[in-house]
Amino acid sequence: MHPASTTTAAARRQIGSRHRTSAPRRPSPPPYPSPKRMKLLTEVMEKAAYAVVEREDYGDISCEQCRSGERAEELLLCDKCDKGYHMKCLRPIVVRVPIGSWICNKCSGDGQGRVRRLSQKKIIDFFRIQRCEKDGIKEKCRSLQDSRKRRRRSLVYQKKRRRLLPFIPSEDPAQRLKQMGTLASALTALHMEFSDDLTYLPGMAPQLANQAKFEQGGMQVLSKEDIETLEQCRAMCKRGECPPLLVVFDSCEGYTVEADDQIKDLTILAEYSGDVDYIKNREHDDCDSMMTLLLARDPSKSLVICPDKRGNIARFINGINNHTPDGKKKQNCKCVRYDVNGECRVILVATRDVAKGERLYYDYNGHEHEYPTQHFV
Incomplete structure (x- = not known):
């Protein structure tokens, strides 16, 4: 019994000794981080925006x-x-x-x-321009109104009736991309989406509410020939052939629109677009670009266009001060509400020849005289 106990005791001593000598040492604690140096107020003010x-x-x-x-x-x-x-x-x-x-x-x-410049691909995607690669597809993309307009041009001049004219896009594709790029940059800066159409959203006015027959006193009906011209302009915009207009930023007027080429009198510049809503829902809205769409006999059915989330270049055309002679002289386009196939539409048209580099202005009031323009430049 003693030899066994002696062997066991010796083994225990060896195990205990091995355990004590091989125990890992505690790692020394990391040094305390050096205290951060507080920046002086003068350094902070130099880098502060304001x-x-x-x-x-x-x-x-x-x-x-x-x-x-x-x-x-x-x-x-x-x-x-x-x-x-x-x-x-x-x-x-x-x-x-x-x-x-x-x-x-x-x-x-x-x-x-x-505002950051947009690349050619982003501009094409931003405006959802239709890409036409083959000649056959290009011919299909062109509006049928082009040929009809040529056939009826002589008849129009014989009657001496003033018809609306389609805009003439710039011949240089690079210049057209520049024009669309300025519009895309302005819309992006205002967190807006591009839209050339009236938008009807749930909870707002439905499309059935936009009927010209509800207009008090009736609405001016757009002729068949002018409707064809309007559709021709819309078809050109879908192909990326935009009107020769630039969106520029002015420190006093904000975003504004100027002609990038000569524009003839009675040329269609743009159609006002945005979300359609009842005026009663927008009585306390502070959006400064709302446009009257329908003044109904029943005021509760009157409509406005709200380009605060969706819109096009019409949203950036400024108004005149119609209380001064100098302000009235600046007007070179007008905003007209038309009955287009029974639906109310708002179209911006040039009222005289516009020179290249000239900014576009129209009267915000029209016939209502409700917008305070006496403080405009």
């Missing part, structure tokens, strides 16, 4: 446009330059006091003006 610095007294603030300090309740103070602007002196005008911070057009112009 800082709001409150004044003790704002009694000397005046509007940068009209140079008047009256109507202090309508003065908006820029959170970047701390300058004041009347809400009605801004372009476009501001209907309500913005919620949160607000930056004037001059301070935000650099950021909005440098």
Whole structure:
């Protein structure tokens, strides 16, 4: 019994010794991270986009446009330059006091003006341009109104009736891509989708509500020949042959449209597009680009076009100050509501010959005289 117990005791001592000598050492704790150096306020201010610095007294603030300090309740103070602007002196005008911070057009112009340029493929995808590769398909893409218009042109001139003209797109494809690129950049900056049609969404006005027969006093009916011209313009836009117009950014007027080539009188420029809704649902809407579509005998059935989420280049054409002679002289196009096959449509048409580089303006009021244009440039 003793030899066995002796052997067992020796084995236990060896195991215990092996366990003690081979135990891993505890790793030394990592060194404490060095304390972060706090940046100086001057370094932070150099890299900051802007800082709001409150004044003790704002009694000397005046509007940068009209140079008047009256109507202090309508003065908006820029959170970047701390300058004041009347809400009605801004372009476009501001209907309500913005919620949160607000930056004037001059301070935000650099950021909005440098919108990223879109590539050719993105422009084609953005406008959903139809790709026609074969000659046979190209011929099918062309509107049948082209040949009809040529046959009836002599008859139109003999009757001396003023017909609407289709726009003439730029011959250079690169120039057309540039024109569409400016529109795509402006729509992207406003988080909008391109649409050349009236959109009817659930919860808003249905398409059945847009009937010209509901118009109080009747609506001007677009002739058959002019409807063909309108469809011809729509077919050209689908092929990527856009009107010769550029969307440019102005520090005072915001986004605006100018002619990129000569445009003849009575040329169709664009059709106003966007979401269709009842006016009663938009009474407190602060969108500055809503367009009257239908003024019904029953006011609850009147409709407006709201281009805040979907729209086209018509959304960026500015209005005139129709309270001054100089403002009225700037008008070179008009916005007309037509009965097109029983449906209300809004079309922008040139009212005189427009030179290249000239900006487009029309009267926002028309016959209603409800839009406050006396503060327009």
